[in-house]
Amino acid sequence: MTETPPLPTRAGFAAVLGAPNAGKSTLVNRLVGSKVSIVTQKVQTTRFPVRGVAMEGASQIVLVDTPGVFTPRRRLDRAMVKSAWTGAHDADAVVHLVDAEGELGSGDGKLTPAQHRSVEDTASIVAGLKKAERKVILALNKIDLVKRDTLLALSERMFSEGVYDEVFMISAHNGSGVDDLKRHLAERMPEGHWLYPADQTADLPVRLLAAEITREKVYLRLHEELPYAAAVETTSFEDRDDGGARIEQTIYVERENQRPIVLGKGGQTLKWIGQKSREDLMEILDRPIHLFLHVKVQSGWAEDRSFYRDNGLEYDA
Secondary structure, eight states: OOOOOOOOOOEEEEEEEEEESSSSSHHHHHHHHOOOOOOSSSOOOOSSEEEEEETTTTTTEEEOOOOOOOOSSSSSHHHHHHHHHHHHOOSSEEEEEEEEHHHHHTSSSOOOHHHHHHHHHHHHHHHHHHHTOEEEEEEEOOGGGSHHHHHHHHHHHHHSOOHHHHHOOOOOOTTTTTTHHHHHHHHHHHBBOOOOOOOOBOOHHHHHHHHHHHHHHHHHHHTTTTTTTTEEEEEEEEEEEEOOOEEEEEEEEGGGGGHHHHHOGGGHHHHHHHHHHHHHHHHHHOOOOEEEEEEETTGGGGHHHHHHHHHTTOOOO
């Protein structure tokens, strides 16, 4: 009996492009099956591309979770938007993820200020895709929050823009439709050897991953009090003889009056951030973690050239 030859392996890059808070990080985490990108209720929390590695049959999909595309106002904004478009340009496949609920608004057709911004950002992305003359995959997200008839109308309207060759309706939150999108991405990957071991889920340096996990916890706890005014740096990462790791991190804030916000009464807020971050890191790294957090005021961290270099962003974007 003749054995069936194994399927040829495939490997390539798939960029997930979208407006802030479209659900890009949630989708990447869902496709990979583990946490590789931070997810918070704050918009624009992904500051640089995070590569998650997803496996589907004989295909390896390296997912580039790009920063959200929006109208830049600061140096950091410009660097993030440029990083997003660069990631999309270099990828073998591009998914334009759209928040369907944000595009449609409430039942009476009215849009909140945040939804207005989302619609404007989506229009900007469509214009950019037309300029690039590249066909991409449209993924309408959060379909569990909108009515089917309005969803179909949105799909038809967006497909008529002429920049898409496939449409998928998904919910990154509950996983609906995500498996179909994953299989399609796997088919689009070029034939070739896998770029990473089959059990590797990300190529983010562990020090940077640890900092991102803690930054997520800062925003989860302080999303109203501390809008975009914090950065986290892993200042020390040491392996211990017991198999664990000792991690020291500094949380940077811009003003002196923000420091007590991060600390909380009796240090309870910082303690909560450290506990939640440590729990995630222990699960992701599968080893005991000893985490020590410090809070420092550094007013110019968003203009520090080394911050951009360490996070893979262009300072002069």
